[in-house]
Amino acid sequence: MAAEGSRGALQAPAERLPVLQDSEASWTVAAADPQPPNARDGGETPESLRVPAAEERVGSSLGGRSIDPVESLSQLLEVSGEYKIPLPKAKFQAICRALHNQICSPAKQLSIENHKELFHCVLLLARSSPDDMLAFLHKQQEIEHEAVRVVSLELLRAIVGADLPETRVKKLLIVKSTLSDQNATTQGTFDRFGSLIGRIAPYSCDSLATSRQWVVDCISCLLCIQGQSINLGSAEEELRCLREALTAPDPEALFQASSKMARVVSEYFPSEQATDFIEATLGGLLSASPTCATAAGLWMKIILKECGGAMLDEVPDILAILYRHMPTIQEGSLRQFLVEAVSILAHHHQEAVISSLLSKRLPMDSDTAELWRSLGGDPLLATQVLRALIEKIKTPARTEGNITSETEIDRHLAAAEPLSATCAIFEVVSALQSSKAVRELLPELFPVLLQQVSQTLGQKLPLPTRSSPSEIRKGLQLPEGNPCR
Secondary structure, eight states: OHHHHHHHHHHSOGGGHHHHHHHHHHHHHHHHOOSOTTTTTTOOOOGGGOOOHHHHOTTOEETTEEOOHHHHHHHHHHHHHHTTOOOOHHHHHHHHHHHHHHHHOTTOOOOHHHHHHHHHHHHHHHHHOHHHHHHHHHHHTTSSOHHHHHHHHHHHHHHHHHTOTTTTTTHHHHHHHHHHOGGGOOHHHHHTHHHHHHHHGGGGGOSSHHHHHHHHHHHHHHHHHHTTTSOOTTHHHHHHHHHHHTTOOOHHHHHHHHHHHHHHHHTTOOGGGHHHHHHHHHHTTTTSOHHHHHHHHHHHHHHHHHHGGGOGGGHHHHHHHHHHHTTTOOSHHHHHHHHHHHHHHHHHOHHHHHHHHHTSOSSOOHHHHHHHHHTTSSHHHHHHHHHHHHHHHHSOOOOOSOOOHHHHHHHHHHHHHHHHHHHHHHHHHHHOOOHHHHHHHHHHHHHHHHHHHHHHTTOOOOOOSSOOHHHHHHTOOOOTTOTTO
16 A cells, blocks of 8 residues: 555655655654664654554554565655655655664564565665765764674675666775775675675776776775785785776776786685685676676686685586586687686696586586587696596596485496596597697597497487587587487
């Protein structure tokens, strides 16, 4: 009823809108926050927010249906945004305080649904008046109360993460002003160093010079936070020089400056946050401009190259993230960043990469085949990978112990490993440009492949659903039952 009433109010003649809109907002805010919205900062509750106790109760019902006041507020704000009618400034501030207090209140144990609805209301307010919403949250960060500052940071992160059109231009300014306030910084910021870098770094090649310079300021703040107990040395001076370099209009010059900045950051990058960084980087790849997307790919490659040696434990998760994004990232240059990332990881942790790729079930899909082919681009790496795959076929893994659902899966994977390794050899060799490397490996490779042929004769082998691009390109006519295809 509240939502439908507000729709009617917003469609009413213009001279009636302020009264109806103000009245409706008053009831909803009071119901959403029974405690005085200004109780925390010593202010008095506005008269417009004082309503009878019966109306303040969440359990009010009409027609047997319980009315959720937070949901009613959400609906009201959606209608307000749809008809482009801003709330009165005083009412806007009152709603902001009420929502903020509701989230901060330790006495209220919010359900996940209520928590999401409250955050949704904040996002709707940010859309309707981004400047007022951001000014309110920054003011909350000045309050000497940790819970208030933490909630303000979480709400700012939600606004940045939502990528609202109304706040997109201000996104970097939000992060910069937030990180610059050392009093508002919490441990949560340190734990999100990787994800924040992944979201911010691509804008180092944004079309706006001010945005590019804000990136340097944001990263400088993050490095200061991350390295509070570390001597940053010349890093700050290097970033100051790069800030000037990012004013150049030439894209190639921007890419070079952005890459240098990535190398500076890599010296202080926490390897345990690699998955957060990769997820954040790839998450914004498709929605970014071409230059920002290229910058994101360059940062991913540089961080993996410079810090990959310490990422052994993260290798399976990083490969899973790369594999998961392959179906959606089809543009040639962007997709190349994904396959190059696998190759870089393999240079650091060859066994871990091979084991992770071999764990993919047969028949081998086109994305997995492309990842294997990425290991054939470098002749030296390809030779090492092929030798490791030969060993996998010669000495297949065994599983011991009692049979459980988990060990049964392990047994299945172990039994399929020689065949998976054979398919992998096909992909690596097809991408290998050096015939010399193949000739040198032939005395080891040929007997192993013959052994696989003899062991699989008469078996029903897993067949693929489609051919690979390399097979089509080379015009190969493979016999029916080929396990690699």
